[in-house]
Amino acid sequence: MGIAVRHLRKSFGSFQALDDVSVDVPDGSLTALLGPSGSGKSTLLRVIAGLEEPDSGEVVIGDQLATDLPPQRRNVGFVFQHYAAFKHMTVRDNVGFGLRIRKRPKAEIRRRVDELLSLVQLDGFAERYPAQLSGGQRQRMALARALAVEPRVLLLDEPFGALDARVREELRDWLRRLHDEVHVTTVLVTHDQEEAMEVASRIVVMNHGRIEQVGAPAELYEHPATEFVMSFVGKVNRVGDAYIRPHEVVICHPEQAGCIPATVERVITLGFDNRIELTLPDGHRVWAQLTRDEVARIQPATGQVIGVDLSQSRRPGWEPGGYEPARPEPVPAAVIPMRADDERGWRARSARG
Amino acid sequence: MTSKLALRGIAVAYLGLLVAGPVAIMIWQTFSGGLAPVWDALTNPAFLHALQLTLIIAAIAVPLNTIFGIVFAMVIVRREFRGKPILTALLDLPLGVSPVVVGLALVIVYGRRGEFGGWLADHGIRVIFALPGMVLATIFVSIPFVAREVIPVLREIGTEQEQAARTLGASDWQIFRLITFPAIRVGVAFGVVLTVARALGEYGAVAIVSGRLSGRTETLTIHVEERFLAFDLTGAYTASLVLAGLALLTLFFMQRLKPRGSD
Numbered sequence: 001m002g003i004a005v006r007h008l009r010k011s012f013g014s015f016q017a018l019d020d021v022s023v024d025v026p027d028g029s030l031t032a033l034l035g036p037s038g039s040g041k042s043t044l045l046r047v048i049a050g051l052e053e054p055d056s057g058e059v060v061i062g063d064q065l066a067t068d069l070p071p072q073r074r075n076v077g078f079v080f081q082h083y084a085a086f087k088h089m090t091v092r093d094n095v096g097f098g099l100r101i102r103k104r105p106k107a108e109i110r111r112r113v114d115e116l117l118s119l120v121q122l123d124g125f126a127e128r129y130p131a132q133l134s135g136g137q138r139q140r141m142a143l144a145r146a147l148a149v150e151p152r153v154l155l156l157d158e159p160f161g162a163l164d165a166r167v168r169e170e171l172r173d174w175l176r177r178l179h180d181e182v183h184v185t186t187v188l189v190t191h192d193q194e195e196a197m198e199v200a201s202r203i204v205v206m207n208h209g210r211i212e213q214v215g216a217p218a219e220l221y222e223h224p225a226t227e228f229v230m231s232f233v234g235k236v237n238r239v240g241d242a243y244i245r246p247h248e249v250v251i252c253h254p255e256q257a258g259c260i261p262a263t264v265e266r267v268i269t270l271g272f273d274n275r276i277e278l279t280l281p282d283g284h285r286v287w288a289q290l291t292r293d294e295v296a297r298i299q300p301a302t303g304q305v306i307g308v309d310l311s312q313s314r315r316p317g318w319e320p321g322g323y324e325p326a327r328p329e330p331v332p333a334a335v336i337p338m339r340a341d342d343e344r345g346w347r348a349r350s351a352r353g
Numbered sequence: 354m355t356s357k358l359a360l361r362g363i364a365v366a367y368l369g370l371l372v373a374g375p376v377a378i379m380i381w382q383t384f385s386g387g388l389a390p391v392w393d394a395l396t397n398p399a400f401l402h403a404l405q406l407t408l409i410i411a412a413i414a415v416p417l418n419t420i421f422g423i424v425f426a427m428v429i430v431r432r433e434f435r436g437k438p439i440l441t442a443l444l445d446l447p448l449g450v451s452p453v454v455v456g457l458a459l460v461i462v463y464g465r466r467g468e469f470g471g472w473l474a475d476h477g478i479r480v481i482f483a484l485p486g487m488v489l490a491t492i493f494v495s496i497p498f499v500a501r502e503v504i505p506v507l508r509e510i511g512t513e514q515e516q517a518a519r520t521l522g523a524s525d526w527q528i529f530r531l532i533t534f535p536a537i538r539v540g541v542a543f544g545v546v547l548t549v550a551r552a553l554g555e556y557g558a559v560a561i562v563s564g565r566l567s568g569r570t571e572t573l574t575i576h577v578e579e580r581f582l583a584f585d586l587t588g589a590y591t592a593s594l595v596l597a598g599l600a601l602l603t604l605f606f607m608q609r610l611k612p613r614g615s616d
Contacts, residue, residue: 051516071519078520084513088535097531098521142517149521 001062001152001185002027003048008057010043017043018054019209025153025202030179030186032200034193036232040209041189045155048187049078061152077146077184081158083138085130091117091141092126098149116144119178136167140174147182154186160195172199193233197221205229237286237313242323244313246275249288251298252307259307262286264300276300278308286310376597383590394580394591399568403576404595409484410559410572411552414491418548422499423541427533429500430507444497455493456561459486463562482564487572490558495551499544506540507533542607549603553596 003025010018017040025031033041046052048059050071059066066074086094092113093100099109117123120140130138139159146154159175160168176199179186190196196203197217205212205220205228213225217233224230230243237244254261262278265285274295277287288308290298300306313323383391394400429441447455463470463480473480480486514536518528534541556574563570567579573596580588 049520051520071516072522072524074520075522076520078517080513080517082513084517086514086518086532097518097523101522101527145517145521 003153003185003187004058004060005044005048006058006060008044008047008059009055010040010047010052011055016209018047018057021057021206021209021211023204023211023214025185025187027185028183029202030176030188030200031202031204032196033187033189033204033206034191034196034233035206036191038208039206041191041204041206042157043209044206045157045187045189048153049076049155050074051078075149075152077143077149077151077154079139079142079146079154079156079159081161083130083135083142083162085133085138085142087130089129090126091122091128091130091133094130094141095144095148097145102149112148113144116148119147119181120144121174134167135163136171139163139171143178147184151184154184156186156188158189158191161190168195175199197233203233205232207232235289239280239284239286239310239313239323242310242313242315244286244310244323246287246289248312249286250309250312251276251288251290251294251300252309254305254307256307256309258311259309261305262308264302264304264306266302267295267300269295278306280308379590379593383587383594386587390587391591394585394588395595397588399571399579400576400588400592402568403571403573403592406484406487406571407553407573410488410491411549413488414495414552415545415548418492418496419499419541419545421496422501422544422548423503423537425500426503426507426537430504431512444500447494447496452490452494452555452557452559453561456490456558459490459493459558459562463489481562482566482570484570486562487559487570490562491552491555494555494558495548498547498551499541502540502544502547503537506537510536546603546607550600553599 004023006022008018008021009016019040021040021044023044033044035041043052047054048061050059050066050069054067057067061074061076071078086097089097095116096109096113099112104112113126114123117126120143122137122140122144125133125137125141130141133141143156143159156175160171163171172195175188188196188200201216202214203217203220204214207228212232213220213229215223220229220233224233227243230236231238235246237246237249252259260280262280264276265279266277268275268277272292274290274292275287276290276295277285279285286308298306310323425444429437460481461467463473463486465471465474465481470480478485480489510533514532515528518532523531554574555572556578559572560575563572563575565571565575565579567576571579573592577589577592577596580586580592
């Protein structure tokens with residue numbers, strides 16, 4: 001079932017957590033609420049669940065006005081960052097909790113819990129206690145518990161935030177596949193743009209209690225509506241009042257037309273993904289993202305002066321051709337001569353950009 | 354290594370001298386004249402009445418203080434309101450004030466000459482020198498224990514489990530019964546043990562409001578002193594042993610409340 005929120009406002013004392021927020025979550029979608037801490041994303045999720053009461057505005061779940069419904073009667077599944085496992089109950093009792101509350105027959109509860117445990121890959125863990133599970137297992141149990149009552153919507157509040165990087169990656173992937181299987185409308189809160197891009201089909205970017213932009217991951221990346229989205233979604237360099245993505249920074253020969261000389265500060269190698277940190281003559285710092293092959297061709301060394309083409313930088317209106325160097329720069333004295341066969345490399349790189 | 358042993362030695366010696374030794378001597382003294390005097394002491398009507406009265410007082414005061422303690426702890430931890438520090442400080446008052454003062458205060462308020470006590474007496478309700486006063490005094494001195502044990506546990510478990518239960522459809526009462534209470538159970542158990550111990554063992558406040566009428570308003574602790582002053586050492590020791598036995602029994606029952614799976 002879809003969710004619609006209209007003109008939500010919520011403040012905690014003098015802090016405005018939600019400032020006139022309206023957004024639609026389509027039926028069956030996996031939507032991420034993305035924003036820095038304090039942006040209001042968790043508050044929005046908790047208002048949808050009924051765990052927080054809005055000062056004004058409406059929440060509609062499916063075709064039912066839910067604003068005044070207590071959380072017990074909203075039939076939403078909620079998953080907390082720190083699992084909120086019922087510590088004194090076995091995994092079986094945790095997962096079956098909602099069904100027991102609904103007074104379902106024991107045999108049915110048993111069967112349904114077994115189904116869910118197998119869905120979240122916890123078969124064989126039914127009689128354990130939460131303390132005997134790893135963080136990732138606890139979170140999967142919490143997910144099964146939320147799914148047990150066949151909620152109309154599934155709400156996940158930073159579900160992977162307390163897990164270490166490797167488990168987080170696994171669970172993201174797993175959540176994606178789970179959603180393909182169960183198709184329940186899912187809203188995921190995260191401050192990690194990579195997580196949002198990887199898991200969600202739709203992203204709602206929030207900042208200071210307002211919605212900055214709503215769209216598919218690629219849409220946000222390619223056509224950010226505001227400066228905030230540009231800088232929060234995907235990596236970005238700020239050069240003066242213009243922005244450029246690291247992969248759009250083209251390395252060229254410093255004497256080539258349109259090239260700005262830049263000094264290599266640091267070369268970072270992460271396998272396939274490589275970064276060069278550069279300083280422009282006017283003091284701005286940018287970093288460029290290069291492939292392994294490109295690094296092998298250019299062989300940048302700290303202190304070396306190479307050229308960068310920033311013609312793909314954009315101003316906040318996103319018309320191309322943003323950054324202008326303050327004045328035409330004389331070529332610095334200490335240009336390290338490059339190998340002759342480099343020329344081809346520059347051109348290949350420029351053509352790709 | 355030697356310092357560890359020395360520390361352990363000090364602890365053992367300290368407890369031995371102050372607790373184990375006197376208790377052992379008391380047990381030995383109780384039975385030094387054979388079983389017959391002990392049996393006489395146990396069947397003495399004054400003793401039986403004191404035992405019954407003590408149990409009745411505890412049976413009223415402990416459940417009331419347990420319920421109050423849990424509710425109080427939930428209010429203090431889960432609600433925000435002004436004057437909370439004052440309320441918390443008030444809770445500790447019975448720990449800080451001497452029981453004798455508590456007893457006197459009760460006599461002043463509920464005694465026949467007191468405003469309230471006079472009014473009650475006119476309506477045929479006797480508080481001082483009667484069961485109600487003794488129950489009041491016992492409740493007063495044993496009020497903080499359950500709340501004091503439960504407050505830190507409630508703080509530690511936080512509210513997320515309760516919120517999760519709420520989203521799963523549980524009512525407030527179901528949340529308390531199925532989630533909150535099992536989580537604070539150990540704290541409640543320790544609080545109840547302390548409350549029972551205090552209720553059984555209270556002397557000062559009860560002694561003042563009871564009037565110490567043998568066979569009528571005499572509790573076990575008062576009975577122990579009365580027997581002691583009457584040079585009936587066996588009677589005093591026997592009653593003391595019964596008091597200690599009751600405390601041990603409480604501890605035993607509370608052990609069974611330990612939660613599963615949390616360790």
